[in-house]
Amino acid sequence: MGAETGGHTGRAPFPPIGDLVTRSWTPGTTDAALSAIAATPRLVVALDFDGTASPFVLDPMAARAIPEVAAQMERLSAMPDTVVAYVSGRSMHDLREITEHTDESPFALAGSHGAQYWYPGSGESDVESAAAEEDGTKEELWEAARPIIDRFDGAELEPKTFGMGVHTRAATPEVERELFAEIDALVAERFPHWRRRKGHHVLEFSSRLEGKDAAMTALRERYDATGILFAGDDVTDEDAMRVLVDGDLGVRVGEGETAAGLRVRNPQEIAQLLEALADERAARRE
Structure with missing residues (x-):
């Protein structure tokens, strides 16, 4: 680039x-x-x-x-x-x-x-x-991710225009690791073409590239x-x-x-x- x-x-x-x-x-x-x-x-x-x-x-x-x-x-x-x-x-x-x-x-x-x-x-x-929504819609991603996120203290779902962010600013490092692993597994299985980004206490996925x-x-x-x-x-x-x-x-x-x-x-x-x-x-x- x-x-x-x-x-x-x-x-x-x-x-x-x-x-x-x-x-x-x-x-x-x-x-x-x-x-x-x-x-x-x-x-x-x-x-x-x-x-x-x-x-x-x-x-x-x-x-x-x-x-x-x-x-x-x-x-x-x-x-x-x-x-x-x-x-x-x-x-x-x-x-x-x-x-x-x-x-x-x-x-x-x-x-x-x-x-x-x-x-x-x-x-x-x-x-x-170009978008990667052939894998599904953002609403379907939110619906699948929310029950996982809700099990973890200090975690929060941020719905986004083209996907979602999972915030762990209030979570422990152990919670963050376990939660991100589960979300990664979900997306890999159901939304494999979405773009993944990991930042400071946030994991993001977007249908836009x-x-x-x-x-x-x-x-x-x-x-x-x-x-x-x-x-x-x-x-x-x-x-x-x-x-x-x-x-x-x-x-x-x-x-x-x-x-x-x-x-x-x-x-x-x-x-x-x-x-x-x-x-x-x-x-x-x-």
């Missing part, structure tokens, strides 16, 4: 994860890659939500961006030739709720891992794509971006990191193997990085 994207844009994709050196970014310091993305003519700033803009909370629908991130995203959205977006595995309905997104918002949204979009000025836009790499392509083409800054904290965000190209910047939040160029520790440091980006972008345009 990275090679195809690089060929389309004429710019080289980032090297494979094992070949990339990820630098830890220290708030208050300068970084050449951050300076370069601040200077790009047409910038898209795209953030994952859970664990990146927001800390993890036990109730997934209670998640909100920390005020410092929200303030810097608003600030960036007001700058010329700068687009801000949230890119999430959440369904569009839920993503709009947790981002407190209104019809007048200047923020773009990519939900369901790049299968749903909302653009300022035009509203919601679904993407036509898009990943966050698709969202990077859509945002780049929609806004003719000369640079994308994408930040995320989880395995699913690496789909997006791997298709970033020369002139882009990936930022990993927290630990884990990554194709990102920079690493920060938490949402608070994402806010500080966005502030540094906004300061430098504003100074270059004075």
Whole structure:
């Protein structure tokens, strides 16, 4: 996927994860890659939500961006030739709720891992794509999964537009392992072609095959971006990191193997990085 994207844009994709050196970014310091993305003519700033803009909370629908991130995203959205977006595995309905997104918002949204979009000025836009519903419908998956999930303390089913998520934020590691094994067995037997994703205390299945790499392509083409800054904290965000190209910047939040160029520790440091980006972008345009 990275090679195809690089060929389309004429710019080289980032090297494979094992070949990339990820630098830890220290708030208050300068970084050449951050300076370069601040200077790009047409910038898209795209953030994952859970664990990146927001800390993890036990109730997934209670998640909100920390005020410092929200303030810097608003600030960036007001700058010329700068687009801000949230890119999430959440369904569009839920993503709009947790981002407190209104019809007048200047923020773009990519939900369901790049299968749903909302653009300022035009509203919601679904993407036509192949699905794997020959195995069954999402309602059939929910019906089969719910009795399994209900047996496990601290587990929760999240119905999604194209599938489901199984959350274990309030469960013990032992419960998570046993539950995920049973759900995996169910899906392997009855929904074998659905896409599986495992993140921080969540197991997801979707009849749609898009990943966050698709969202990077859509945002780049929609806004003719000369640079994308994408930040995320989880395995699913690496789909997006791997298709970033020369002139882009990936930022990993927290630990884990990554194709990102920079690493920060938490949402608070994402806010500080966005502030540094906004300061430098504003100074270059004075």
